[in-house]
Amino acid sequence: MNEISRDAILADVTEVIRDIFDEYEGPVTPDLNAAKVPQWDSLAHVQLMVLLEKKFGIRFKMSEIQSFKNLGDVIASIENAQER
Amino acid sequence: MIPDRFDKLSSILKIQLQSFPEHENYLKRRFSGEMLEQLEFCEFVAGMIFALTKDDIKTFCDDYAWLSRMVIDEEVHFRRHSRYRLSSFAEAFEQVYSNNPFMTKYMNGLLMTQLWWRNHTEVLRFFRDSFLAGGGKDRDCVEIGPGHGLLLGMTVASDGCRSAEGWDISEASLANTSKALADLGVDLTKVTMREVNLFNAPEMQFDRIVFSEVLEHLEEPQAALQALFKICRPGGRIFVHAPVNSPAPDHLYLFRTPEEVVDMVSSVGFEILDTRFEPCTGASLARARKLDLTISAAVVARRS
Numbered sequence: 173m174n175e176i177s178r179d180a181i182l183a184d185v186t187e188v189i190r191d192i193f194d195e196y197e198g199p200v201t202p203d204l205n206a207a208k209v210p211q212w213d214s215l216a217h218v219q220l221m222v223l224l225e226k227k228f229g230i231r232f233k234m235s236e237i238q239s240f241k242n243l244g245d246v247i248a249s250i251e252n253a254q255e256r
Numbered sequence: 257m258i259p260d261r262f263d264k265l266s267s268i269l270k271i272q273l274q275s276f277p278e279h280e281n282y283l284k285r286r287f288s289g290e291m292l293e294q295l296e297f298c299e300f301v302a303g304m305i306f307a308l309t310k311d312d313i314k315t316f317c318d319d320y321a322w323l324s325r326m327v328i329d330e331e332v333h334f335r336r337h338s339r340y341r342l343s344s345f346a347e348a349f350e351q352v353y354s355n356n357p358f359m360t361k362y363m364n365g366l367l368m369t370q371l372w373w374r375n376h377t378e379v380l381r382f383f384r385d386s387f388l389a390g391g392g393k394d395r396d397c398v399e400i401g402p403g404h405g406l407l408l409g410m411t412v413a414s415d416g417c418r419s420a421e422g423w424d425i426s427e428a429s430l431a432n433t434s435k436a437l438a439d440l441g442v443d444l445t446k447v448t449m450r451e452v453n454l455f456n457a458p459e460m461q462f463d464r465i466v467f468s469e470v471l472e473h474l475e476e477p478q479a480a481l482q483a484l485f486k487i488c489r490p491g492g493r494i495f496v497h498a499p500v501n502s503p504a505p506d507h508l509y510l511f512r513t514p515e516e517v518v519d520m521v522s523s524v525g526f527e528i529l530d531t532r533f534e535p536c537t538g539a540s541l542a543r544a545r546k547l548d549l550t551i552s553a554a555v556v557a558r559r560s
């Protein structure tokens with residue numbers, strides 16, 4: 173996959189993460205997940221997913237929303253959707 | 257996460273975490289930074305929940321876990337479309353109210369939210385401190401849609417309550433509330449439960465009216481408030497509680513700001529005495545407003 177597009181996606185995702193999880197000050201990297209962010213509970217997860225859907229003009233599958241393990245998975249899915 | 261001396265709260269929490277371990281982070285946030293008086297109130301609510309659930313507490317905790325997972329689907333829909341999934345009472349009746357096994361689990365889960373959702377607990381505390389407090393005597397009270405019975409139970413037990421009625425259109429719900437009042441040990445001689453549709457209410461008037469988490473279930477909430485104005489004695493008070501941006505399978509009317517709730521209460525002629533806006537667990541009011549998160553809006557108003 174294309175490194176550059178991944179970095180670009182990560183930059184946009186980071187913006188959304190900073191906005192919604194305003195108490196989290198750690199690094200935003202592909203291995204970031206809910207366990208590392210106290211504000212990232214199951215409802216916030218949905219809010220995050222839909223904000224990303226809107227930002228990238230895509231639609232995740234319900235099964236994806238429930239199974240993403242970290243931001244890396246999310247970014248891969250966004251990249252896939254954009255290529256289609 | 258909770259001092260040992262709040263033993264009822266601690267033991268319910270332990271049972272809840274056994275049934276729903278993924279919820280640990282949420283519940284940690286729920287209780288972090290709570291002041292002593294808030295924890296004391298939680299202990300009081302935990303006591304009522306124990307009285308209501310008895311040996312069945314584990315089922316209620318399981319049903320809360322079920323409810324938390326179910327509202328996720330509603331949340332996805334709400335975030336994507338910025339509206340609630342259902343808009344007519346007929347649909348809600350078909351999908352929710354007439355489905356007894358679903359309703360039982362839903363009601364059980366909602367009882368637990370009185371403790372696990374900080375906005376619910378705080379509204380209950382506001383109900384006690386702003387609406388029920390303040391002395392007075394010979395008050396005739398009514399709650400419409402009393403559900404789990406905590407508010408009606410607290411009303412019956414409050415100073416100055418002479419009589420209390422519980423009205424609902426659902427026979428099952430009335431039976432549930434009656435059982436709850438008996439389990440809470442309140443003075444049942446003061447209580448009358450009736451099958452009443454608010455839109456077709458008997459010609460009675462009351463000094464205290466409780467209307468909690470019903471407005472958002474209606475197609476025409478303003479008409480309900482007009483009906484409540486009629487049954488309020490001049491000088492009497494009303495407590496209205498409705499959530500903002502709160503997707504649920506039976507929520508029809510979407511309030512987008514807490515001010516919309518307050519304005520609707522005053523639009524039918526009530527004079528607003530006190531308001532309380534409580535954001536959902538983990539959010540400040542400012543952040544809840546910015547991200548359109550759930551806020552519980554509670555209003556105490558008077559018919560002058």
Ligand SMILES: C[S@@+](CC[C@H](N)C(=O)[O-])C[C@H]1O[C@@H](n2cnc3c(N)ncnc32)[C@H](O)[C@@H]1O
Nearest residue numbers: 401402403424425426429452453454468469470
């Ligand atoms: C979600 S429950 C409220 C539970 C409780 N009051 C609370 O604060 O959690 C809403 C109740 O309002 C009742 N209800 C809805 N429309 C009504 C009407 N027109 N007249 C009387 N009761 C009504 C429903 O049957 C239901 O039991």
